[in-house]
Amino acid sequence: MDDIVWDAIVVGSGCSGAMAAQTLVERGLKVLMIDGGVKDERYKRIIPPKDFLQIRKEEQEQHRFFLGDNFEGVPFGKIITGEHLTPPRKFMTAFVRQFLPVVSNSFIPLESLAYGGLGNGWGLGCCMFSKNELDACGLPSSEMQNAYEVVAKRIGVSGAQDDATPYTAATLSTLQPSIDMDSNGENLQNNYLKKKEHLKRHGFFVGRPSLALLTQPKDNRLPYQYRDMDFYSDNDKSAYRPWLTIDQLKTHSNFSFIGNLCAVRFAEDADTVTVHSLTLDTTESKRFVAKKLVLASGVLGTSRIVLRSFDDYENQLPLLSNPYSYLAGIQPGLLGKDTDKRKIGFAQLSMFYDKHGNNMDVPMGSCYSYRSMMLFHLLKESPLDVKSAYRFLQYMMPAFTIIGLFHPEKPSSGKWVQLQKNYNQTTGDELHAHYTLNKEEQAQLTDTEKKFSWALRQLNCFVLKKIAPGHGASIHYGGTLPFSAKNQRYTLLPDGKLGETKNVYVADGSGFNYLPGKGITFSLMANAHRVASGL
Amino acid sequence: MKVNDADLQTEIELYTRYLIGHSATPKVSVLFLAAITRRDLEFDPRTIKMVHLCLRYPLLIGLFDAATGIFERDNEWRKRLILAFAILETQPEYLLLFQPQVFGVSDLIKLFFNGIGSGCRAFAGKILLWMI
Numbered sequence: 052m053d054d055i056v057w058d059a060i061v062v063g064s065g066c067s068g069a070m071a072a073q074t075l076v077e078r079g080l081k082v083l084m085i086d087g088g089v090k091d092e093r094y095k096r097i098i099p100p101k102d103f104l105q106i107r108k109e110e111q112e113q114h115r116f117f118l119g120d121n122f123e124g125v126p127f128g129k130i131i132t133g134e135h136l137t138p139p140r141k142f143m144t145a146f147v148r149q150f151l152p153v154v155s156n157s158f159i160p161l162e163s164l165a166y167g168g169l170g171n172g173w174g175l176g177c178c179m180f181s182k183n184e185l186d187a188c189g190l191p192s193s194e195m196q197n198a199y200e201v202v203a204k205r206i207g208v209s210g211a212q213d214d215a216t217p218y219t220a221a222t223l224s225t226l227q228p229s230i231d232m233d234s235n236g237e238n239l240q241n242n243y244l245k246k247k248e249h250l251k252r253h254g255f256f257v258g259r260p261s262l263a264l265l266t267q268p269k270d271n272r273l274p275y276q277y278r279d280m281d282f283y284s285d286n287d288k289s290a291y292r293p294w295l296t297i298d299q300l301k302t303h304s305n306f307s308f309i310g311n312l313c314a315v316r317f318a319e320d321a322d323t324v325t326v327h328s329l330t331l332d333t334t335e336s337k338r339f340v341a342k343k344l345v346l347a348s349g350v351l352g353t354s355r356i357v358l359r360s361f362d363d364y365e366n367q368l369p370l371l372s373n374p375y376s377y378l379a380g381i382q383p384g385l386l387g388k389d390t391d392k393r394k395i396g397f398a399q400l401s402m403f404y405d406k407h408g409n410n411m412d413v414p415m416g417s418c419y420s421y422r423s424m425m426l427f428h429l430l431k432e433s434p435l436d437v438k439s440a441y442r443f444l445q446y447m448m449p450a451f452t453i454i455g456l457f458h459p460e461k462p463s464s465g466k467w468v469q470l471q472k473n474y475n476q477t478t479g480d481e482l483h484a485h486y487t488l489n490k491e492e493q494a495q496l497t498d499t500e501k502k503f504s505w506a507l508r509q510l511n512c513f514v515l516k517k518i519a520p521g522h523g524a525s526i527h528y529g530g531t532l533p534f535s536a537k538n539q540r541y542t543l544l545p546d547g548k549l550g551e552t553k554n555v556y557v558a559d560g561s562g563f564n565y566l567p568g569k570g571i572t573f574s575l576m577a578n579a580h581r582v583a584s585g586l
Numbered sequence: 587m588k589v590n591d592a593d594l595q596t597e598i599e600l601y602t603r604y605l606i607g608h609s610a611t612p613k614v615s616v617l618f619l620a621a622i623t624r625r626d627l628e629f630d631p632r633t634i635k636m637v638h639l640c641l642r643y644p645l646l647i648g649l650f651d652a653a654t655g656i657f658e659r660d661n662e663w664r665k666r667l668i669l670a671f672a673i674l675e676t677q678p679e680y681l682l683l684f685q686p687q688v689f690g691v692s693d694l695i696k697l698f699f700n701g702i703g704s705g706c707r708a709f710a711g712k713i714l715l716w717m718i
């Protein structure tokens with residue numbers, strides 16, 4: 052394979068890489084994907100295709116996937132990025148410390164070298180950015196509208212038309228019906244329906260999220276089975292995971308995949324690009340040649356490859372990451388009630404706060420109930436003895452509502468990444484990251500949290516605790532190589548081409564100049580398709 | 587310093603009785619032994635002292651639990667108790683004990699007095715922890 056000159060090499064099999072590769076393959080190009088390619092070899096096989104409760108009742112070996120073979124699923128200490136991944140999802144971060152080291156005391160990102168990247172665990176929330184948001188990101192809105200439709204057709208999106216429609220992806224022509232809610236979501240929604248005019252006057256809009264989750268069969272995937280094992284397995288394939296696309300692409304003769312690789316740098320000559328990489332298991336060097344290179348290795352991964360390729364250990368690149376916090380709320384009306392049969396691990400309602408009424412700078416709250424996480428996850432957070440906490444939590448559990456709050460994010464001077472040499476690292480360097488919010492940004496966050504707490508109170512949901520898992524925890528990153536009309540280093544041209552290169556393109560979120568508070572991944576995929584279409 | 591295997595078995599038996607009022611099954615004991623080693627909870631001398639005290643005076647478990655829950659949430663001994671809890675929660679035979687329950691007024695009253703009791707135990711336990 053070393054001697055082949057590929058039409059295109061795509062680095063990364065995550066949501067961005069999968070969409071870019073599919074477009075290139077459909078266009079008939081001879082494509083090679085190189086990727087970390089790490090898979091879950093341990094737990095996938097032992098999780099039966101059964102309901103959460105049935106598993107809890109019947110499976111003698113359930114401790115293996117709920118707690119992990121090394122009991123790594125029992126959380127101790129502070130909540131930090133990636134801690135919440137269940138044992139069957141922890142493979143997503145294998146090899147990351149060795150090959151993608153980050154040094155920071157202010158920013159803890161989550162990165163992946165997995166087959167399918169972070170998309171193995173994503174929460175499936177799909178939002179289309181508004182025209183204002185797309186402009187701020189540097190994305191051409193007409194191309195993106197078309198790209199959203201293409202991506203939705205590929206991955207399958209469900210949702211509903213309601214007050215949240217302008218903020219979700221519910222206007223898609225191929226939208227499948229929304230999943231059901233459990234009593235927790237229903238209660239919140241009913242309260243919203245009673246007070247919606249009041250809330251809307253204050254800029255709050257609540258509705259069903261659009262999710263990359265099937266409610267009707269598609270290809271060889273089943274509709275959502277309400278098994279509530281969403282945090283542990285993908286047995287019914289109703290949830291879109293990028294590996295579904297890659298598995299499918301592997302059946303095409305013009306597509307090849309090589310895993311177990313970490314791309315380190317690229318070098319260009321007149322009309323080809325050479326990609327140098329290391330194998331994950333033996334750190335052996337491998338090189339591949341193509342006419343075009345498409346980097347889709349995640350925002351931080353791509354910045355490493357680019358800086359290294361320019362031999363730059365000095366410059367700082369800007370960094371964007373949506374500030375994120377959890378609000379742990381309680382709906383008193385549900386306290387002590389037995390949970391109903393329906394169980395849904397995914398977001399059930401989305402709340403948007405459109406302060407200026409222009410669909411710009413809109414923070415989003417995703418509301419989850421707490422059914423399939425087990426009590427032990429909460430114990431360490433409770434300021435009570437384990438024995439009382441356990442009884443207390445049993446009482447509280449049906450009423451628990453967790454709101455994941457995403458704030459919009461703009462560039463500012465306190466946020467950057469820089470590659471520095473360190474010969475003790477396998478790659479000979481490490482990424483230093485710095486992330487601090489200025490006073491104005493901090494005040495904005497506090498204000499938004501207060502506003503959401505107020506809105507939740509209107510819905511009879513009372514916030515008990517605010518949890519700040521630290522910067523980087525949103526797992527939404529961007530902005531390192533911002534889009535620009537000028538052909539200059541460390542920026543992307545509007546078509547995704549890396550400035551001052553001939554044949555290197557970037558198909559992940561590196562170019563986004565702004566990150567809306569809505570989930571960014573659907574837009575990452577649409578952009579990846581857009582970049583690959585124009586290549 | 588380490589807790590030997592026989593003591594670990596007694597330890598999990600005591601925690602199981604304390605937490606759910608049952609005896610630990612052999613599987614629970616095996617898992618607890620593995621968990622303590624794999625999560626590296628073996629060597630902290632203060633924790634080992636606490637474990638030995640619990641083995642001799644099982645009533646102290648309640649005091650330590652309350653005190654660490656309120657004053658020392660990252661205490662290593664508390665991690666052992668949480669591990670025991672997590673293991674018990676994944677045993678099918680104990681499922682009903684961990685499911686959300688319908689609560690009546692009497693349960694609420696019980697919970698309330700439990701809370702008060704646990705506050706008192708926490709202060710007694712805090713004094714003990716301070717002495718260890």
Ligand SMILES: Cc1cc2nc3c(=O)[nH]c(=O)nc-3n(C[C@H](O)[C@H](O)[C@H](O)COP(=O)(O)OP(=O)(O)OC[C@H]3O[C@@H](n4cnc5c(N)ncnc54)[C@H](O)[C@@H]3O)c2cc1C
Pocket residue numbers: 062063064065066067068085086087088089161162163164165166167168169170172173174175176177312313314315347348349350352353356526527528559560569570571572573575
């Ligand atoms: C628990 C969780 C929930 C989430 N929920 C949501 C949500 O509801 N909505 C939303 O919008 N987003 C969500 N996200 C974020 C979402 O997962 C990411 O935005 C998205 O997956 C990023 O995709 P990507 O392809 O750009 O990057 P990644 O997923 O990081 O993929 C990068 C790929 O590149 C490969 N790679 C990296 N470096 C190299 C290298 N040097 N050489 C070779 N290969 C390399 C990796 O193997 C990987 O396949 C969530 C994330 C997590 C973890």
